[in-house]
Amino acid sequence: MSESYDYLFKFLIIGRAGSGKSCLLHHFIENKFKEDSSHTIGVEFGSRIVNVGGKSIKLQIWDTAGQERFRSVTRSYYRGAAGALLVYDTTSRDSFNVLWNWLNDARTLASQNICILLVGNKKDLEEDREVTFLEASNFAQENELIFLETSAKTGENVEEAFLKCSKTILAKIETGELDPERIGSGIQYGDTSARNAAGTLASGQQPRSRLRPDCSGGGGSCRS
């Protein structure tokens, strides 16, 4: 039986090796901590259908290797991503200091309107924390990112991270800021119902439900 959904969004998970990208994806898909996580070779893939604002959205998620030697391979997956989780490890200042590397890549190689959510992972390891919530929040604000701290171990905020990004993208579709028909938008229609609803919006009629962009979450707004 084929899956039914309104939209498909292409997502990336990027950031330094060891920050917990694969564990975040695993928790989101399997709802449990991946105990034996090893370095990703190139890219890994996962998908899940979520419900946001009455729409079902298939998230097609590409988990990229953080190791430098895979950089040229992972860069080729950026094209046409609608959303990205930019991950650092709250217990590693180094992982925070190199964020701009991935941020530059995402902004130059992915979709122009890419929605980027900054994720401070391993929040369960409070005693080993090296990056404060406030400084990360300031970084997010300066770079127009949404921000959340997560734990792929306890599952705290993992679901929220993916949903927040999806909600922001959906809101931009509903306001016409993002056009799923545009090649490279990172968005596809799943069936005719979403396309028809979007057509109704484009013709100037009121939508049945309109989401507001949700770019809050610890400061910062989503780049438009």
Ligand SMILES: Nc1nc2c(ncn2[C@@H]2O[C@H](COP(=O)(O)OP(=O)(O)OP(=O)(O)O)[C@@H](O)[C@H]2O)c(=O)[nH]1
């Ligand atoms: N305590 C704790 N450990 C975590 C968390 N997330 C990941 N880890 C651990 O951190 C290590 C790296 O996790 P991965 O998910 O493999 O990291 P990655 O970012 O995918 O690494 P690359 O694939 O090399 O880019 C593993 O030993 C995980 O068990 C977390 O939220 N809390």
